[in-house]
Amino acid sequence: MKKKKAVLGALGVLVVQSFFALALAQENEDKGMSDPNWPAILVVGREGGLTWSTFGKIDQEAEATGPILDVQPQYLEEHYLLVGGGSQVALVKKVWKGAQVVWDWKTMEGVSIVSAVATNWEQDDRPSLVLAADAANPRIFLAEAKSRPKVKWEFKLPAKPLSVRVCPDTGNFLVTMEGSLVQEVFFEEDKVVWSIGPQEGLKDARSAIRGPWAKTYVVDASDGMVYAFNPRKDLFWKLKLPFIPSLPMGEVHLSLFKKKPKRILMVSVRFGNSRSSKKAVYLLNADTGKVLSWRDRMEKGEYPDFLKVLPDLAVYQKKQ
Numbered sequence: 001m002k003k004k005k006a007v008l009g010a011l012g013v014l015v016v017q018s019f020f021a022l023a024l025a026q027e028n029e030d031k032g033m034s035d036p037n038w039p040a041i042l043v044v045g046r047e048g049g050l051t052w053s054t055f056g057k058i059d060q061e062a063e064a065t066g067p068i069l070d071v072q073p074q075y076l077e078e079h080y081l082l083v084g085g086g087s088q089v090a091l092v093k094k095v096w097k098g099a100q101v102v103w104d105w106k107t108m109e110g111v112s113i114v115s116a117v118a119t120n121w122e123q124d125d126r127p128s129l130v131l132a133a134d135a136a137n138p139r140i141f142l143a144e145a146k147s148r149p150k151v152k153w154e155f156k157l158p159a160k161p162l163s164v165r166v167c168p169d170t171g172n173f174l175v176t177m178e179g180s181l182v183q184e185v186f187f188e189e190d191k192v193v194w195s196i197g198p199q200e201g202l203k204d205a206r207s208a209i210r211g212p213w214a215k216t217y218v219v220d221a222s223d224g225m226v227y228a229f230n231p232r233k234d235l236f237w238k239l240k241l242p243f244i245p246s247l248p249m250g251e252v253h254l255s256l257f258k259k260k261p262k263r264i265l266m267v268s269v270r271f272g273n274s275r276s277s278k279k280a281v282y283l284l285n286a287d288t289g290k291v292l293s294w295r296d297r298m299e300k301g302e303y304p305d306f307l308k309v310l311p312d313l314a315v316y317q318k319k320q
Helices: 002-031
Strands: 041-045 050-054 057-062 068-073 079-084 089-095 098-104 113-121 127-134 139-144 151-156 161-166 173-177 181-186 191-196 205-210 216-220 225-229 235-240 251-259 262-271 278-285 291-295 306-311
Touching: 041 068, 068 113, 068 306, 079 113, 079 127, 089 113, 089 127, 113 161, 127 161, 139 161, 161 205, 173 205, 181 205, 205 251, 216 251, 251 306, 262 306
Parallel strands: none
Antiparallel strands: 041 050, 041 306, 050 057, 068 079, 079 089, 089 098, 113 127, 127 139, 139 151, 161 173, 173 181, 181 191, 205 216, 216 225, 225 235, 251 262, 262 278, 278 291
């Protein structure tokens, strides 16, 4: 009887996974790889390397000397802020058949940078400061955007950070930490001015991002739920991602972009922690939570073994 149950359980998993693959394949066939909701994307490999892609086709690839943890496209054309890759933090320029390092933080010792974002751009669109999240000594800090940087400001955190972003509505810093804690830090007064966490029902929050319209988006890896909170911490909308083959999720990441007239939330997911794990990227209407589209593959096969996928464009255009 136990053996029969095990077989039935395995068949149940197979049916779910097959339905997941068929549903996504049908969606891709119906909408086509030229779906106008999709931007050009940047695929961050789990073991290192970047892949640029447009309409599901691979445009270019670049290798790295180590795993890349975070990437941020810059206002400066074809420049990217990288975390990891053997450099802690680096500004790189996309060139033919790869990427060229402009500057890096290889010489910075005693840190473990897990996320970073460029801020305070100069008139030539070059970043002058970098906001970084350090897991070695849990903190966020601002340092110069150049090799051998000086730290200009730091703020101690109650737990190890997972990611850090700038809030486009307030200019404050949004930090996602272990323990499903998300805090907004007002750096001018060194204090937390807004936070959400387990008390709001979060169990394994891995990624959070603030929109310029004051909503905070959070994704929970334990159950595949995506939440949108307003400034009063009221739930604006919530959505369980469709066609989930397994839980908890191995990796999940949120990005925001705008393709007029839509504001779009991109959710990249790896279901599991092996090379063969299912992977998918969802596009949600950031105002309503409605699923606009999703894909589990590129034009010629499944996604590479990614850590995250993000839109290859400036998230908040200066003229918007």
